Amino acid sequence: MYPKIIFKIMKKLYTLLAIILISSFSQAQVVISQAYGGGGNGGATYSNDFIELFNRGTVAQNLAGWSVQYASANGTTWTRTELPNYNLQPGQYYLIQQAAGATPVLALPTPDLDATTCNCTYQTPSTGNPTGLIATGIAMSGSNGKVILVNNIILESTANPTGSQIIDKVAYGATSTSGFEGTGPTGTALTSSTSVQRNNAGCTDTDNNATDFTTATPAPRNTATAINTCSLANNKNAIAGLSVFPNPVKNGIFYINTDANAERTVTVFDVLGKQVLNTTTSESAINVSNLTSGVYMVQISEEGNTATKKLVIE
Numbered sequence: 001m002y003p004k005i006i007f008k009i010m011k012k013l014y015t016l017l018a019i020i021l022i023s024s025f026s027q028a029q030v031v032i033s034q035a036y037g038g039g040g041n042g043g044a045t046y047s048n049d050f051i052e053l054f055n056r057g058t059v060a061q062n063l064a065g066w067s068v069q070y071a072s073a074n075g076t077t078w079t080r081t082e083l084p085n086y087n088l089q090p091g092q093y094y095l096i097q098q099a100a101g102a103t104p105v106l107a108l109p110t111p112d113l114d115a116t117t118c119n120c121t122y123q124t125p126s127t128g129n130p131t132g133l134i135a136t137g138i139a140m141s142g143s144n145g146k147v148i149l150v151n152n153i154i155l156e157s158t159a160n161p162t163g164s165q166i167i168d169k170v171a172y173g174a175t176s177t178s179g180f181e182g183t184g185p186t187g188t189a190l191t192s193s194t195s196v197q198r199n200n201a202g203c204t205d206t207d208n209n210a211t212d213f214t215t216a217t218p219a220p221r222n223t224a225t226a227i228n229t230c231s232l233a234n235n236k237n238a239i240a241g242l243s244v245f246p247n248p249v250k251n252g253i254f255y256i257n258t259d260a261n262a263e264r265t266v267t268v269f270d271v272l273g274k275q276v277l278n279t280t281t282s283e284s285a286i287n288v289s290n291l292t293s294g295v296y297m298v299q300i301s302e303e304g305n306t307a308t309k310k311l312v313i314e
Helices: 002-024
Strands: 030-036 048-055 067-072 079-082 093-100 121-123 145-150 166-172 195-198 213-216 243-245 253-257 264-269 275-281 285-287 294-302 305-313
Touching: 030 145, 030 166, 048 067, 275 285
Parallel strands: none
Antiparallel strands: 030 048, 030 195, 048 093, 067 079, 067 145, 079 121, 145 166, 195 213, 243 253, 253 285, 264 275, 264 294, 294 305
């Protein structure tokens, strides 16, 4: 009798935790929504480089203690700008002004953070600059580079930073061989008159730089820009014809079918949000025989669309 009661209690607990985990996928999700490195170059649209952030989630996110960091396309030396104590609201943009080029043209819209005046930008200290302070902000490449959003102010030191501290990662241009999410960088070298922009006004995020971004005329947005609330449809796009079966899983194998049945990335999380499986495959069968019984979340990304399903393994 008692084992059955305990089992029922544990099952309810796992279900509750799964619901919490589902909610976490649509909570505060701050991403890099735009990057521009041609500021002040010949033919530039604006005088300054900039990095734009966007909260595509459903709750506010405080940026205190976070940083944006930049490195050359294949470099390992990172420069950071520390972010202030600011609550970025859902659907709100945040504009960070970086270094100016030699040819002044049009000023950016009022930046929310001016890295040329805030004394908040640093690089790895060198002999000529022992404090690492860069009073001019980050001088970004006008063609190819990489930008990361980090939940601390510790400078990264590898070409391809990984770990739970990395909130978002974007390699812009065509030459980066690392430092991107997904299959490659955004794909087109920028010019003085183009920036790289996250699709759907910042809402698209399938963790693939190659498909999530478009190169276009710079359009910097700040906290005064109209709120852009991401709908469920463009926040986590539905996958046509998606079915996940059997559920519960009884023999260590489950199957994924869609209308396209194209190559897909499948990521499985436990109820604590820990990633326990990640695979990219064109096969429908997914082997989870090494996972213990319980409730899991499956995130499926296919052809630019993403969906999340609850999965029970018995």
